[in-house]
Amino acid sequence: MPLISTQALTKRYGGSVTALDGLTLDIEPGIVGLVGSNGAGKSTLLKILLGLIEPTSGAAKVFDLDVGAKGVEIRELVGYMPEHDCLPPDMSATDIVSHLARISGLPRSAARERTAEVLRHVGLYEERYRAIGGYSTGMKQRVKLAQALVHDPRLLLLDEPTNGLDPAGRDEMLELVHRTGTEFGIAVIVASHLLGEIERVCDHLVAIEGGKLLRSAPLGAFTERTGTLAVEVEEGRDVLAERMRAAGLHTIVDGSAVLIDLVDERPYDLVRDTVAELGLPLVRLEQRRHRLEDLFRDAPPGNGNGDGAEAPRPAAAAGAAPEPADSPEPRP
Amino acid sequence: MTDVTVPPPGGAPAPGAPAARAGSIYDLGYRRYEGPRLGRGYAIRSLLVDSFRTTYGLGHGGRAKVAPLIFGALAILPAVIVVGVLTLAARIGAREQFEAASPVNYDTYYRSINAVIALFCAAQAPELFSRDQRHGVLALYFARALRRSDYALARLAGFGLALLLVLFLPMAILLTGRVLLSTDVGTALSQDLPILPAVIAQAVTIAALFGSLSMVVAAFTPRRAYATAGIIALFVVPGLVATAVIGQGSGAFGTALVLLSPGTILDGTSSFYFGNPLPDEFFFFDLPTWTFVGAAFAVSAIAVLIAARRFARYPT
Numbered sequence: 147m148p149l150i151s152t153q154a155l156t157k158r159y160g161g162s163v164t165a166l167d168g169l170t171l172d173i174e175p176g177i178v179g180l181v182g183s184n185g186a187g188k189s190t191l192l193k194i195l196l197g198l199i200e201p202t203s204g205a206a207k208v209f210d211l212d213v214g215a216k217g218v219e220i221r222e223l224v225g226y227m228p229e230h231d232c233l234p235p236d237m238s239a240t241d242i243v244s245h246l247a248r249i250s251g252l253p254r255s256a257a258r259e260r261t262a263e264v265l266r267h268v269g270l271y272e273e274r275y276r277a278i279g280g281y282s283t284g285m286k287q288r289v290k291l292a293q294a295l296v297h298d299p300r301l302l303l304l305d306e307p308t309n310g311l312d313p314a315g316r317d318e319m320l321e322l323v324h325r326t327g328t329e330f331g332i333a334v335i336v337a338s339h340l341l342g343e344i345e346r347v348c349d350h351l352v353a354i355e356g357g358k359l360l361r362s363a364p365l366g367a368f369t370e371r372t373g374t375l376a377v378e379v380e381e382g383r384d385v386l387a388e389r390m391r392a393a394g395l396h397t398i399v400d401g402s403a404v405l406i407d408l409v410d411e412r413p414y415d416l417v418r419d420t421v422a423e424l425g426l427p428l429v430r431l432e433q434r435r436h437r438l439e440d441l442f443r444d445a446p447p448g449n450g451n452g453d454g455a456e457a458p459r460p461a462a463a464a465g466a467a468p469e470p471a472d473s474p475e476p477r478p
Numbered sequence: 479m480t481d482v483t484v485p486p487p488g489g490a491p492a493p494g495a496p497a498a499r500a501g502s503i504y505d506l507g508y509r510r511y512e513g514p515r516l517g518r519g520y521a522i523r524s525l526l527v528d529s530f531r532t533t534y535g536l537g538h539g540g541r542a543k544v545a546p547l548i549f550g551a552l553a554i555l556p557a558v559i560v561v562g563v564l565t566l567a568a569r570i571g572a573r574e575q576f577e578a579a580s581p582v583n584y585d586t587y588y589r590s591i592n593a594v595i596a597l598f599c600a601a602q603a604p605e606l607f608s609r610d611q612r613h614g615v616l617a618l619y620f621a622r623a624l625r626r627s628d629y630a631l632a633r634l635a636g637f638g639l640a641l642l643l644v645l646f647l648p649m650a651i652l653l654t655g656r657v658l659l660s661t662d663v664g665t666a667l668s669q670d671l672p673i674l675p676a677v678i679a680q681a682v683t684i685a686a687l688f689g690s691l692s693m694v695v696a697a698f699t700p701r702r703a704y705a706t707a708g709i710i711a712l713f714v715v716p717g718l719v720a721t722a723v724i725g726q727g728s729g730a731f732g733t734a735l736v737l738l739s740p741g742t743i744l745d746g747t748s749s750f751y752f753g754n755p756l757p758d759e760f761f762f763f764d765l766p767t768w769t770f771v772g773a774a775f776a777v778s779a780i781a782v783l784i785a786a787r788r789f790a791r792y793p794t
Contacts, residue, residue: 196621198794218518218623226621232614236538245537248524249622251515260511277539293618298511330510 147210148172149301149333150195155204157190157357165190167357168204173335177327179348179365180337187357188337189229192303196226208301222251225294229305229337232290235279239270239289242278243296250297257296264292268322284315291322295332302326302334308343320347374434375406375413380427389420408433521624522632529636530643532609533602542605549598550644553591556582557648561655568659577656584673585752587648588680592741595684596713598644599692604705606633607693607785612700617794630786634693641685649677676751683747687740687774688713690781697785717741724759732762737773746770 150173157166166187180188193199195208197217206213208220233242240261247257265274268288273281278289287307294302307323308316324347327334338344344351345365353360379386387404390397393416396407406413421428528537534550535542560582567576582590610616610633619629653670660666691712696705716739724732736742742760749756750767 193794198617198620218625221621222515222517222623224621226617228614228617228621230614230617232617234538234609234613234615236542241537245524245528246618246622249521249619249624251517251520251623252511253514253516253520256511256513263509297515 149175150206150208150335152191152194152206153204155191155194155206156202157187157194157199158202165357166194166201166204169354169357169359171352171359171362173352173362174350175333176350177324177334177336177348178350178352179344180335180352180354181339181341181344182337182354182360183339186339186354188339188354189305190357191354192226192305192335192337195303196221196224222297223300225297225299225302225332227290227294227302227304227307229309231286233278233286236277238277239265239274239281239285239292243289243293246293247296252297260296260298261292264296265289267295267326268292269318283310284312284318287311287315287319288322291319295326298332300333302332304334304336306338307336308338308340316343323347375408375417376430376432376434377404377406377417377421377428378402378430379404379421380429382424382426385424386417386420386426389424390416403430405434515623518624518628521622522628525619525624525629525632526636526639529606529633530640532605533637533640535605538605545601546598549594549601550647552594553598553644554648554651556587556590557651557655561651561659564655564659573659584649584652584670584677585748585754587652588645588684589745589748591648592684592744595641595645595688596710596740599641599688600706600709600713602640603637603689603692603696603709604699604702606637607696608700608702608705611792612702616789616792620792620794626789626792627786630697630789631782634690634782634785637693638685638689641689642681645681645684646678649681673752676753679751680744680748683751683771683774684744686778687743690778690785691740694781694785694788697788713740721759724762733765736760736763737769738777740777743770743774743777747774 150171152169152171155166155169155171156164158164165185169187169191180191182188190199194201194206195213197213197220200214209223211220213220237245243265244257244261247260248254252260265271265288268291270285270288270292273285278286281289287310291304291307294304304323308319311319320343323334323336326332327347336344336348348365350362350364352362377386383399383402383404387397387399390404390406390413395413395416396409398405406417417431420426531537532542534546535544560580563580564573564576567573588595610619616629620626624632653674656670657663657666692709695708695712699705699708716735720732720735720739720742723735736746745757746760746763746767747770748754750771756763756767
């Protein structure tokens, strides 16, 4: 049983904006990075999992409980750190966190004890008795994390936890997230648009774009694979792709290039032989490395700017995503 | 992030204490919570208690206590004055005359502090609903083990109970003063106690009506100033319109208006509970006075429903 599963989850706002578009996804326990550019649907997904908003269609389960029917039961065991400011400035960290602990069902004395522990865990000491209005952004983010942890959830949903932090603060927050996930066995989902950060703490990545799943795989699969072989020929692209597929290689045609998945050394020889045999005018043969960034080279929906905009980095094209099924819709 | 390296108080851990599984005994680290989770009912109660406390500014620093203290003091001031005067009168042996002449008594007290209670509501209802919206705290509540309607109802009930405190306190002072100053405590109690059910009924009606109306206004704006202005307008404007219309002598329309204006509704319920005739300005009103009680609770119920609906649809 996966920790989280969604089936054809769709959320439209006001009929025109589609935040999630038929998202089907299983997430296993661990530290999971939910990556996507702004507006990709990350926050919407987290809010649906919490039962904060209702999906337009489709279904989602957390702990094998339906989010629509069992919202209260789910939320009892989930901690949520929202993206935006959510702390009353006239209360102290101790007061708001222990208050929220009680709203999560902890008895008064346990709430007080847990508040002290969890604030120490996030690194707030003497200042926790002062009003939050005087806190730095970093301290506020820590309090936000503390309130998500105070009732000892089984699942932690963090929405852009490093928002507004300076580099040192980012490092500390990421270290905290990492420790919370690895040492205490709490499943964590971290939503972020910053891949460089996410890959430091996660062991699994889910990439979404335009409300659709781009890819879901262990972190290793994103970085360790050799990459893609891009072959540009002046003519005969489709024939070449045909032959590659016939040889059992994962191949797609993207614009002027034929992209072949590199799982071993075999494609190099095969491409050379095939091009020679067919007498194709070969323009370019290059290996493209998979980078996390490659997942997002695709122009955001509505940009409509096509490949031209990517000129400075010819190597990086949207089609580099290995599974054709996951590749975004073709450009006009 | 560095680990906590402060030694636990008392130095070495107690013998038999479970040793930390990984690494140093000094690292208190994060511990799992194995205790009870008391669930939704407890969460609602906790939020209700918090609403009660927040209404009086408890747990929110000094400035948050100023308004409730001022309006609370104004609400009990007439009771304190009456008891003070009674004390003086008792010394010169003129207690009976004074009691008879006192302009403020159980049945008229709330009418005299209506405006103060309204201001209390206008000042403090935004502290609950507007404040939660303004600072984004709603996302934290809604992400916890309760429903949105639970949130709205717990806040409303907490505010209502806080209003009951400020309504009962002056009556308790009045009662205590009268009983203690009388020559015979037993007789005084038997004189005053029969009126208490009416006092309690009127207080509950005021708390329900003013509480729900002020909270439903506060539910629709994160801005405290707007909410306060809106609440005052809601309390004052219908009464002014009613007065103007009544002055024109339009009976049926006037009747409809006084059954919708918070202030006049409470005049009517007071007449019903205490068995007094309606004030003179209700000369045209030909319905039985229980209609005011019905109007009070109908208006309150509608306000509560609107507030609950507002938060059910609140975008988070």
